[in-house]
Amino acid sequence: xxxxxxxxALVTTQPCLSPVDIPKLQSVCSACSLRELCLPAGLDxxxxxxxxxxxNRRQPVKRGDYLYRAGATLRSLFAIRTGFMKSSVLHExxxxxxxxxxMMGDLLGLDAISTGQHMCDTLALEDSxxxxxxxxxxxxxxxxxxxxxQHFHRIMSxxxxxxxxxxxxxxxxxxxxxxxxxxxxxxxxFAARGYSSLEFNLRMTREEIGSFLGxxxxxISRVLSHFQNEGLVEVRNKRIRIANIDALRTLVSQQT
Amino acid sequence: xxxxxxxxALVTTQPCLSPVDIPKLQSVCSACSLRELCLPAGLDxxxxxxxxxxxNRRQPVKRGDYLYRAGATLRSLFAIRTGFMKSSVLHExxxxxxxxxxMMGDLLGLDAISTGQHMCDTLALEDSxxxxxxxxxxxxxxxxxxxxxQHFHRIMSxxxxxxxxxxxxxxxxxxxxxxxxxxxxxxxxFAARGYSSLEFNLRMTREEIGSFLGxxxxxISRVLSHFQNEGLVEVRNKRIRIANIDALRTLVSQQT
DNA sequence: CGAACCCTTGAGTCGGTTCAAAGCAGGTGG
DNA sequence: CCACCTGCTTTGAACCGACTCAAGGGTTCG
Numbered sequence: 001x002x003x004x005x006x007x008x009a010l011v012t013t014q015p016c017l018s019p020v021d022i023p024k025l026q027s028v029c030s031a032c033s034l035r036e037l038c039l040p041a042g043l044d045x046x047x048x049x050x051x052x053x054x055x056n057r058r059q060p061v062k063r064g065d066y067l068y069r070a071g072a073t074l075r076s077l078f079a080i081r082t083g084f085m086k087s088s089v090l091h092e093x094x095x096x097x098x099x100x101x102x103m104m105g106d107l108l109g110l111d112a113i114s115t116g117q118h119m120c121d122t123l124a125l126e127d128s129x130x131x132x133x134x135x136x137x138x139x140x141x142x143x144x145x146x147x148x149x150q151h152f153h154r155i156m157s158x159x160x161x162x163x164x165x166x167x168x169x170x171x172x173x174x175x176x177x178x179x180x181x182x183x184x185x186x187x188x189x190f191a192a193r194g195y196s197s198l199e200f201n202l203r204m205t206r207e208e209i210g211s212f213l214g215x216x217x218x219x220i221s222r223v224l225s226h227f228q229n230e231g232l233v234e235v236r237n238k239r240i241r242i243a244n245i246d247a248l249r250t251l252v253s254q255q256t
Numbered sequence: 257x258x259x260x261x262x263x264x265a266l267v268t269t270q271p272c273l274s275p276v277d278i279p280k281l282q283s284v285c286s287a288c289s290l291r292e293l294c295l296p297a298g299l300d301x302x303x304x305x306x307x308x309x310x311x312n313r314r315q316p317v318k319r320g321d322y323l324y325r326a327g328a329t330l331r332s333l334f335a336i337r338t339g340f341m342k343s344s345v346l347h348e349x350x351x352x353x354x355x356x357x358x359m360m361g362d363l364l365g366l367d368a369i370s371t372g373q374h375m376c377d378t379l380a381l382e383d384s385x386x387x388x389x390x391x392x393x394x395x396x397x398x399x400x401x402x403x404x405x406q407h408f409h410r411i412m413s414x415x416x417x418x419x420x421x422x423x424x425x426x427x428x429x430x431x432x433x434x435x436x437x438x439x440x441x442x443x444x445x446f447a448a449r450g451y452s453s454l455e456f457n458l459r460m461t462r463e464e465i466g467s468f469l470g471x472x473x474x475x476i477s478r479v480l481s482h483f484q485n486e487g488l489v490e491v492r493n494k495r496i497r498i499a500n501i502d503a504l505r506t507l508v509s510q511q512t
Numbered sequence: 513c514g515a516a517c518c519c520t521t522g523a524g525t526c527g528g529t530t531c532a533a534a535g536c537a538g539g540t541g542g
Numbered sequence: 543c544c545a546c547c548t549g550c551t552t553t554g555a556a557c558c559g560a561c562t563c564a565a566g567g568g569t570t571c572g
Contacts, residue, residue: 089420092509097424111420113413120420139406143399150395156412157369163419164345164367164376168353170426171470175528205550214427216529221552237537237551253348431560462519472561477520493519493569519568526561536551542544 028052029131037105037192038079039133039151047145054141056132057081067108067122067130074112076132080104083128084203087111087120088211098212100162101125101186101204104193107155109135125203170214173252178213179223180251183233187242199241284308285387293361293448294335295389295407303401310397312388313337323364323378323386330368332388336360339384340459343367343376344467354468356418357381357442357460360449363411365391381459426470429508434469435479436507439489443498455497 029040030048040051058081061067067078070090085102099120102108112118113135142149169178191197202209206224207217227233232248234241242248285296286304296307314337317323323334326346341358355376358364368374369391398405425434447453458465462480463473483489488504490497498504 089424091424091428095424095428097420097427099420099423110413111417113409114417119417139402139409143402143405146395146399149399153369153395153412156409156416157366159416160367160412160419161370161375163416163423164353164355167355167419167422167426168345168347168351170423171353171467172347172351206552207550211427217551218530218553219528221550222528225552461517473519474521474562475560478560481520513572515570515572517568517570520566522564524562527559528557529559530555530557532554532556534552534554537549538547539549540545540547542546 028057029055032081034079034081034105034193039107039138039155040148041151042147043145043151044147047148050141050145051148054133054137055079056134058129059132061085061124061128061130063124063127065124067124068112068118069121070118072112072118074109074116074118074135076134077107077109077138078130078132080106080108081129081131083130084125085122085128086125086204086208086212087122089120096211098204098208100166101212103189107133110156110159125208175213175215175219175223176226177252178215179209179220179227180232180248182209182213183240183242184245184248184252187245197242198245199239202238202240284313285311288337290335290337290361290449295363295411296404297407298403299401299407300403303404306397306401307404310389310393311335312390314385315388317341317380317384317386319380319383321380323380324368324374325377326374328368328374330365330372330374330391332390333363333365333394334386334388336362336364337385337387339386340381341378341384342381342460342464342468343378345376352467354460354464356422357464357468359445366412366415381464431469431471431475431479432482433508434471435465435476435483436488436504438465438469439496439498440501440504440508443501453498454501455495458494458496 029035029038029052030045032038035041035048040048043051056076059078061083067085080102082104085108086098087100087102087108088096088098090096102122108122108130109118111120138152142152169181173181186200186202187197190200204212205217206220209215210217210220213220224233224235227248228235230247232242232244232251234243285291285294285308286301288294291297291304296304299307312332315334317339323341336358338360341364342354343356343358343364344352344354346352358378364378364386365374367376394408398408425437429437442456442458443453446456460468461473462476465471466473466476469476480489480491483504484491486503488498488500488507490499
């Protein structure tokens with residue numbers, strides 16, 4: 001993985017492609033399997049067509065490339081079509097905090113609406129494809145289509161709720177609980193996308209998990225080993241199988 | 257302070273008052289000193305009048321009362337007119353995590369848009385007044401007034417950015433850094449509202465600060481004493497004076 | 513004026529970090 | 543196709559920052 005931090009953001013440094021400039025691919029929103037997870041959830045056929053016209057589809061982002069960097073001007077939001085990404089905020093002194101991991105259907109860039117500049121780095125952890133949604137057009141369209149407006153608000157609010165959950169995790173859970181909650185969250189998100197909820201690949205390193213959970217990579221490794229010894233999971237490198245999901249759930253809601 | 261957790265939410269259990277039912281008070285948005293911090297920032301006179309018609313002003317919330325409880329149906333957002341509040345998320349096992357403290361001009365209830373139900377408890381830490389903004393009307397009006405729409409989006413995004421900052425704090429700062437960052441944040445917010453940035457009252461208890469910062473109340477007390485011994489602050493009960501703001505700033509951006 | 517709540521401080525403990533070393537996997541170039 | 547090399551992971555031992563438990567004093571508000 002080329003993790004050179006000098007690499008400029010792939011997409012935001014280019015001007016936003018105009019929808020008419022690029023050939024339409026078959027994967028329009030109306031035919032997209034992620035539709036009900038993504039921005040156009042709940043729209044009717046005519047509204048979907050309007051959204052289709054707005055979206056620049058299937059922009060590739062290579063593993064190790066940034067979708068955008070902190071400080072870049074907001075032009076578009078991005079929906080992940082395929083792949084896996086992480087967002088992280090940088091402290092002035094260089095410390096990095098992973099703020100979230102993203103997968104298909106997730107809408108990225110919401111942090112940039114506040115100031116018009118992205119406030120975090122978002123990096124592809126595997127080769128990915130994103131749909132680009134010019135933000136100005138989205139605002140315009142959501143004035144015309146109430147159900148689009150409503151769903152966009154819900155998505156922003158959902159991100160706030162997710163953040164509260166992360167605060168709870170970081171502020172009041174112990175290492176084992178944090179990791180259990182993390183695995184259950186991944187499990188549930190894979191399930192919602194039609195993948196196995198009990199066996200999947202961790203796309204991120206132990207260090208990235210640790211950064212997200214406020215722990216060191218050695219702690220992640222130790223707790224995973226411990227879970228394995230207890231028969232809660234089977235770990236083999238990045239591959240993980242949840243062997244006893246109920247025990248994990250008990251761990252999370254356990255009294256300290 | 258009556259902290260009886262059985263008390264139902266003050267406002268959300270009542271039906272939303274219709275704007276025509278209540279007499280208009282003088283404190284319309286157009287005359288409100290918080291206008292530029294609050295929802296109607298950047299609107300012109302005519303747009304302000306439209307917003308004025310939507311808002312139910314000056315609903316009192318007594319110290320110790322809940323503005324809303326987790327699980328309550330979303331009817332309205334609330335803007336704090338005067339006072340001070342905290343929001344907290346509850347873990348199933350009873351652990352509480354304070355997710356934020358709110359003061360005049362802050363817009364509350366954004367977490368509830370996601371599911372239509374509030375996801376946290378919000379409680380007044382001192383006698384307060386809020387302006388009630390029926391959410392359905394806000395969505396409608398923000399379709400008509402682009403600059404209102406834009407500003408509402410910015411406010412939601414700003415909350416997401418704030419949350420990322422809290423994650424950074426909880427995930428990668430040590431106790432002293434967390435408390436320094438907390439004090440600087442309060443200082444900056446008071447300054448933005450025209451109050452002293454160097455001397456103010458902590459409206460919350462040490463325990464609530466601790467919950468927010470992922471620390472125990474004893475740690476808060478110890479670190480405050482330590483800051484005082486170092487000449488960074490002067491503490492006398494809830495009253496705090498920042499004696500060396502540069503030293504606090506250095507602390508926050510310090511290499512570990 | 514009393515009672516409940518809040519705050520401070522000390523001593524001992526512990527969960528997670530730090531530092532260190534070794535093993536492993538996957539990708540690259542010869 | 544194999545060997546190397548780099549980055550990732552595991553595990554151990556020692557350490558330390560924050561927690562726990564406990565006691566005492568202070569403040570606030572009904």
